[in-house]
Amino acid sequence: MPAERLLPTTEAKDLVDLAREIARDELAPHAAEYEEAERFPREQFRLLGKSGLLGLPYSERWGGGEVPYEVYLQALEEIAAAWMSVGVGLSVHTMSCFALAHHGTDAQRDRWLPGMLDGDLLGGYALSEPHAGSDAAALSTRARRDGDVYRVDGTKAWITHAGQADFYTTMVRTSEADISCLLIDGATPGLSAGKPERKMGLTGSTTAQLRFDDARVEADRLIGEEGQGLKIALSSLSSGRLGIAACAVGLAQAALDEAVTYAKGRSQFGKPIIDFQGVEFLLADMAAAVETSRAMYLDAARRRDRGLPFRRQASIAKLTATDAAMKVTTDAVQVLGGAGYTKDFPVERYMREAKVPQIFEGTNQIQRMVIARELREM
Structure with missing residues (x-):
């Protein structure tokens, strides 16, 4: 519902x-x-x-x-x-x-x-690299200024919409000390996408490497100033984590709805299985997890809307919502029993899709680090 x-x-x-x-x-x-x-x-x-x-x-x-x-x-x-x-x-x-x-x-x-x-252009966000995932400061993709262009070389990894996007907001190293942000056209010569990753879920969403081989990017596509890229990336991620939290809640809500519908219609021993305490308690815990997670992302969003610090709250929301989605979708499969393990019902897909939100936009272990560091600074 x-x-x-x-x-x-x-x-x-x-x-x-x-x-x-x-x-x-x-x-x-x-x-x-x-x-x-x-x-x-x-x-x-x-x-x-x-x-x-x-x-x-x-x-x-x-x-x-x-x-x-x-x-x-x-x-x-x-x-x-x-x-x-x-x-x-x-x-x-x-x-x-x-x-x-x-x-x-x-x-x-x-x-x-x-x-x-307006829908004409679809974007990708290119921060992670094969050897610089959670350690964003260790990225090695280089952009060397050459007159009116930057010449970009390197590889980005785990890029959503790679090969499909029309532009990529890309973090590059412009000097040994500086990380900068370039808005790169997806049709730039020298830019190519690798073979899509073979994933357990979100299979309709293309994820692949981006490869830059002397890709020439106009200098006026520098966003902010040189050296501001890491600051821009981290502020982007705080807002992006709220997006992933909301997506995780939506996925968990869909799994809960499917489980409730099935439990009302499936009868055993002469009554719907939702009337058995083992099932109703499971559903109640699922509902509590969904609504708690929703409250967390809304609290963080309202802080953001009021101009208050929200980085810690964004990490808490992302951590809470994605862990909840993994549990709720797993429990939904359990409610449906053997039927839940088949592709005749969507809960098996929901369960597969729930795993990666615990990993991208900073793993949930990274979220715990962010939260702890924020607490140290209070």
Whole structure:
């Protein structure tokens, strides 16, 4: 059943209702087919763009919705509940727009941001490398200034939308001491994508390496100043972690809904299995985990909307929500029993999809480190 929403305005409620309607009518009917075929849902991202859902937290001046983050995240949750690959893709795209929206010049935003927010351009976020995942400061992809261009060499790894995106917000080393941010066109000569990773879940979402071989990037695509890249990356990740938390809650809600529906309809020993204490307690714990996780991401989002520090709360929300999604989806399979282990029901896919949110945007072990460091500084 749809989650009860406590939204600040009628307009916000209408927006989340629109996201729920699109998710129900345009996304959910295709999810299983696309995931089975490992087919990338580009047309669905265009639909989200034309519906005004691809740039919700950004300024109306450049085509965004300019809504509070708590509203954007609840719309994102609805989309992820219908199709996790699209939800994660929307979260990644939103994070890919962050650097330009918050650190670019007005001229840069006028040039690129409208297309990024209206569905014409899809983004990727290129930070991780084969030997620099959680250790972002250790990245080795180089960008050497050569007149009016940067010449980029190196490899990025685990890039969502690699080979599909139209632009990549890319962190590069511009000197031994400096990490900088480049907004790189996906059609740049010398830029190529590797073979897609063979994943256990989110198979409709392409993940691959990005390879730069003397790729020439115009110098006016530098976002911020040289040396600001790590700061930009970390601030992007704090907001991005809230997106992943919302996606995880959506996935867990979908699994809970499926488990409740099955438990009401499946009878054993003359009564629905939902009437057995072993099942009803399991469902109650699942519901508690979903609603607790939702409350955590909304609390962090409201802090962000008020301009308060929220980095610790974002890490707590990401940690809480993704761990909960893994448990809730596993328990959903248990409620369905043998049926849950088959592809005739979506909970086996939900369970496979729940694993990677515990890993990307900083593993949950990294989230614990972030939380602990923030506590030390209090």
